Amino acid sequence: MVSWRILDYLVVAGYLVVTAGLGVYFSKGNKTTEDFFLGSRGLPGWAVGFSLLSTTMSSVTFLAYPATSYILDWRLYTKDFLYPAISVFTALLVAPRFRKSIQSASVYEFLESRFGLECRLFGGATYVVSQLLKLCTTLYLMAVPISMLLGAPLPMVIVFTGVFVTCYSMAGGISAVVYTDVCQSVILLVGGLVSVVAIVSRVPGGITVLAADAHRHNKLSLGKTEWSWQERTVPTVLAYAAVHYMTKFITFQDAVQRYLAVPSHKELLKAMSLTASLALPTWALFYFIGTCLWAFYRAYPDPRVANLPPDAVFPSFILHELPSGVAGVVISGVLAAAMSTMDSSLNATASVVVTDLIQRCLLPHKPDRFYLRCARCVTLAAATFMICSALVLEYLPMESLNDWYNSMQSIMGGAVISLFLIALYAPWFTKPSMLVAIAVSLLSNVFLMAGCSGLLPPTGYGAKLFWHGWLRSRFRQ
Secondary structure (H helix, E strand, O other): OHHHHHHHHHHHHHHHHHHHHHHHHHHOOOOOHHHHHHHHHOOOHHHHHHHHHHHHOOHHHHHHHHHHHHHOOOHHHHHHHHHHHHHHHHHHHHHHHHHHHOOOOOOOHHHHHHHOHHHHHHHHHHHHHHHHHHHHHHHHHHHHHHHHHHOOOHHHHHHHHHHHHHHHHHHHHHHHHHHHHHHHHHHHHHHHHHHHHHHHOOOOOHHHHHHHHHHHOOOOOOOOOOOOOOOOOHHHHHHHHHHHHHHHHHHOHHHHHHHHHOOOHHHHHHHHHHHHHHHHHHHHHHHHHHHHHHHHHHHOOOHHHHOOOHHHHHHHHHHHOOOOOHHHHHHHHHHHHHHHHHHHHHHHHHHHHHHHHHHHHHOOOOOHHHHHHHHHHHHHHHHHHHHHHHHHHOOOOOOOHHHHHHHHHHHHHHHHHHHHHHHHHOOOOOHHHHHHHHHHHHHHHHHHHHHHOOOOOOOOOOOOOHHHHHHHHHHOO
């Protein structure tokens, strides 16, 4: 065991060295806030396309998707069917308007141009809060399996990974983030492919028998086709996905930041085409890993796996079944998935705080180098919050951190996507009507968060919490 652990450590160390080298290389070009937040508006479309895909994934994708298909089926895969369509819609009808209208590095400037400063600050504040929640949740959920796989203490993994991501994000800005995302996308995909090959090669009968057996046991099913408020059926998951991906592509700073960072509309189309074409095969790969694990442990029952929670089955396979060095590639994939999410969120959060709050409201008309220092300070502050909160999450009695994060994002995200869609396509709405809508939304947020926290009595409706944000966004339009 010592020998293979040493090889795995070497592989992971090599990945970290490459990532750190990219951060150091791009640190030399960050002389202005436009360099730091937008890469001087000169990033190539192919790199931005990989980066958009990478930021959509996380260690949750790498581990939770296989867990879902291992224990159930492919029903959550339907959520991703709308990703390519919404990517194309954004590239053709939304991103060009953003590129024409937005002069700064923040998408929320667009809201101010339609409805005033209050809406800009509301959108920016909502995004920053959601990203801080995402940062600490992603770091913690990544650290748990990495701690088990490398045999390292959980707090050490949290602190080291958090500090490492912070260093190259602060040094290299968005250019380092995008190019490390490219590297991380490749590592993630290689890790997934290596896992599939390693499992299928050991399943009796190979992939043909595996697929037939999985089909016979409904392990490839996409779920029920009727509407339900209680279950994740095909139409309900698609409805949720429509709001989820429209919120991401239209309102999230980390996505729009990349639309603004390419030099031309042609490069933007290249980026969006690449991410749209890679999305479904990538997620299918990770759902297929879960199906392969199900077939593998049916053929070779393992008492160590029988009592494990679904999220721990893939890490257990990596730890006990993958050969020397190969496990290191997969572990690097888990790290890459989480780091690509965290570095993007850190840079985007800094851009919103500096552009929408400090530069627009608190300290205007300062030299650009002052705002560049502010950007690095905000990145450091957000990273400190991320690390400290991740250390605390270990002690919170949460049944599912991923569901908790998705619920909070659903609550906060529904109002903002409505604001953007109205700003884009409903010119007859006025600023006073939007301010009233924001007030109603804030009151709804307080009510729904109280219900989520168990501070209110049960309503008896039985609807899943992630629907509340979707419903509110529909009724506000």
